[in-house]
Amino acid sequence: MIEWEFGTADLAGLRFAHSPMAEVVASTFALRGGSDAWLQASWRARTAPMLPSWPTFAAVLGGPRGAAPDFLTPPPRTGRPTLAEELADVAATPLDQVAGQVHAGWAGHDAPAEIDRFARDPRSALTALLAETRAYYAAAIRPLWSRLRGAADAEIATRARAAAEHGARMLVDELHPKLGWNGSALLLRYPHKHGHWSLDGHHLTLLPTGFAGTEVYAMAKSPTGRTLWYAARGHGNLWSPAPPPGPTERLAALLGPTRAAVLTLLAAPHSTGDVAARLALATGTASYHLTTLRDAGLAAAVRADRRLLYQRTRLGDQLAAG
Known part of the structure; x- marks a missing residue:
């Protein structure tokens, strides 16, 4: 630690x-x-x-x-x-x-x-x-690159929204399974490393990094600043074009099969066109379901260059996992 x-x-x-x-x-x-x-x-x-x-x-x-x-x-x-x-x-x-x-x-x-x-x-x-x-x-x-940037943009937007709704602590809470925060220190759960680091007057930049995978990388001694790299939520979906897992029967019964499939897909950021292509939906149908999920607080949208990307919120994650 x-x-x-x-x-x-x-x-x-x-x-x-x-x-x-x-x-x-x-x-x-x-x-x-x-x-x-x-x-x-x-x-x-x-x-x-x-x-x-x-x-x-x-x-x-x-x-x-x-x-x-x-x-x-x-x-x-x-x-x-x-x-x-x-x-x-x-x-x-x-x-x-x-x-x-x-x-x-x-x-x-x-x-x-x-x-x-x-x-x-x-x-x-x-x-x-x-x-x-x-x-x-x-x-x-x-x-x-478009997937990597989209995942990072959605992660940052999700963090900002959580902080706005629940307080600044949500910027660092539950970032990654190998990270923790006790209010005075970030806890890096490295099994074979021990120590105590300081920011030494620098600010900390958090870098959602798709290639970080299950690891967390820290730059704690750079003379130009301090950074921490971690993978954004849903990073596993960056690597495979395979069809996403289908929704659970309970989720499909609650939301309807199509909307449940959209919510399941939003474990990673997707545009309206992405959702339509992955689920073989008309663009208007995909847009309708995405808007409904957003209005219900189950998904959030963030602008990434010229694309609007949707990803599940914390509430959406909880519902999809239930």
Whole structure:
């Protein structure tokens, strides 16, 4: 267990964001497998064979220590940064800091030429890393980007609505099974880690990150800020186009089979068009059921670029699980 100082006064400085670079880095952790690797099996099977195309990227993010350099994921400046904006911040990192963090990931091991290059010519090595990161993003992340962004937007909107209805504590309560909050500290339930961290005067940015899966990642010592990555609700639905599970008989009897199926689908964010396509409904029919669920407080809608995404509220979750 790690206790991270976070009192009620710190809620005033808390913010949410969705970071392309957090998704990039977390996705490289997912490539190594883990307890939820089966969810991402098809994505991993498609992506892993491409890694040799990006040798510097693979060496920096696939080191034997299993960590990624902090300079690759600075706290986002805005709530919805673009990849170009975040890579501009990465490019501005002092070169001695870049080289030091890259080599730390290989400490005690024989480093490949791509890592040694950061000591000899850090500027050109960083340029290569940035170019390969863009290429990796285009191949591995962009095809999923609308789902990842939609899930994060819906998570943030759900948190904001819960806080408005029940108080600011709901911004951090029940974020993730491995997280807790006792009013003075965030509790990170890492089975083999113990410690006490402080914000050291920084604000905390929460980053819903689809590729985080069942894990929680914390950046507790970055000189530019503090961030915590966790998966948004319904993250498992990001990985499979398979038909959603049908509603329970009790839910269908209460709401009617079609509306119950819509509510069941909204475990993850969906637009009206998504719902219509997944459930073979007319667009007008899907819109009618979504509006009814929203008006009943069972679903919430959030604008994501030009799309309006719907996801179950806490009440909707409770009803669907009942």
